[in-house]
Amino acid sequence: xxxxxxxxxxxxxxxxxxxxxxxxxxxxxxxxxxxxxxxxxxxxxxxxxxxxxxxxxxxxxxxxxxxxxxxxxxxxxxxxxxxxxxxxxxxxxxxxxxxxxxxxxxxxxxxxxxxxxxxxxxxxxxxxxxxxxxxxxxxxxxxxxxxxxxxxxxxxxxxxxxxxxxxxxxxxxxxxxxxxxxxxxxxxxxxxxxxxxxxxxxxxxxxxxxxxxxxxxxxxxxxxxxxxxxxxxxxxxxxxxxxxxxxxxxxxxxxxxxxxxxxxxxxxxxxxxxxxxxxxxxxx
Numbered sequence: 001x002x003x004x005x006x007x008x009x010x011x012x013x014x015x016x017x018x019x020x021x022x023x024x025x026x027x028x029x030x031x032x033x034x035x036x037x038x039x040x041x042x043x044x045x046x047x048x049x050x051x052x053x054x055x056x057x058x059x060x061x062x063x064x065x066x067x068x069x070x071x072x073x074x075x076x077x078x079x080x081x082x083x084x085x086x087x088x089x090x091x092x093x094x095x096x097x098x099x100x101x102x103x104x105x106x107x108x109x110x111x112x113x114x115x116x117x118x119x120x121x122x123x124x125x126x127x128x129x130x131x132x133x134x135x136x137x138x139x140x141x142x143x144x145x146x147x148x149x150x151x152x153x154x155x156x157x158x159x160x161x162x163x164x165x166x167x168x169x170x171x172x173x174x175x176x177x178x179x180x181x182x183x184x185x186x187x188x189x190x191x192x193x194x195x196x197x198x199x200x201x202x203x204x205x206x207x208x209x210x211x212x213x214x215x216x217x218x219x220x221x222x223x224x225x226x227x228x229x230x231x232x233x234x235x236x237x238x239x240x241x242x243x244x245x246x247x248x249x250x251x252x253x254x255x256x257x258x259x260x261x262x263x264x265x266x267x268x269x270x271x272x273x274x275x276x277x278x279x280x281x282x283x284x
Contacts, residue, residue, distance in 0.1 A: 048256065055250040067246035071254070074247055080235035083148060087231065088217040090152040092210050095163045098156065100206070103167040104198060107176050114168070121164045124157050132157065133223040148229050155217055162212040170205020171198075207266045215259045 058064040071077060106113050124132070136154060137145060144150055176198065183193040199206065221233040230238070232255060236248050 048253075051249050051253050055246050055253050057246060067250040068254075071247055071250050074239065076230060076235055076239070077251070080230050080232050083229065084218055084232045087148060087152050087155065088214050090149055091155040091159060091217055092213050094152060094156050095159050095209070095213055096206070099160065099163045099167055099209070100199075101194070103164060103171055104176070104194065107168075107171050108180055117164065121161045125161050129154075129158065129220070129222045130226065133226045137227065145227070151224060151227055151229060151231075154223050155213070155220065158220065158223075159209075159213040159216050162216070163209040166205045166209040166212065167202065170202040170208075173205075174201045211259070211263050211266055214262065218255050218259065 055067050056063055056065065058066050102117075106117060133154060136150070140150065179197050179201065180193055183197045188197070218232055220231075221237065224231040224234050225237075232251065236251050239248055239251075
């Protein structure tokens, strides 16, 4: 009995020490996570706070919405905003029509090409935008250069890494092969399978890709400037009026906050739709 008691006591001594050490490690990891989170938040939020504060000041340094009130009537702002919206819409539509079928087909029929596409979709990030636009302007004919939608063609290339990887992550999270086989066995063709089965399941990834594309179009400057089109980033850089600093910063803050609001709306819509689907499944 004595050896058994000693063994039990030894085990009781080891277990608390091990659990105590693991709890300390967990506390340390959580502490460092908090520090990283605070530093990252400060890195992003302090410049935004400074920009918003500067845009909400008048020439005397007092709080005022004067810059935001003057922004819609600023010379060229409405035209630049309209052009950016048109280019963004065309870019999002073309990116979706190209990348969604491609990503689905590769996952279903050609899974071995996923590594190749991973490398190909990284190339627009590696190649500088100034190199891309210089090559395009040297190759395309004059009638294509005179159209603002040439920028949409270039933005589709720039957005390809973000769109494809968002879709790839969304498709990888579902059992795509089983869903497609089940739909085909029930008599659905490829168009019905994609529209009624696959797209509803990858809706979050598709919405994320759309928001990323919109943010890219409203933040890209180099290509629009070299192609001689005045989009919102070009207008912000070229807007020259006396005491125009707060107006320029106000336009930048509106674009940034607008993208954030759109992302929050997209996420909230997706969550509400997911809750409705879960309720329907629970009721059935």
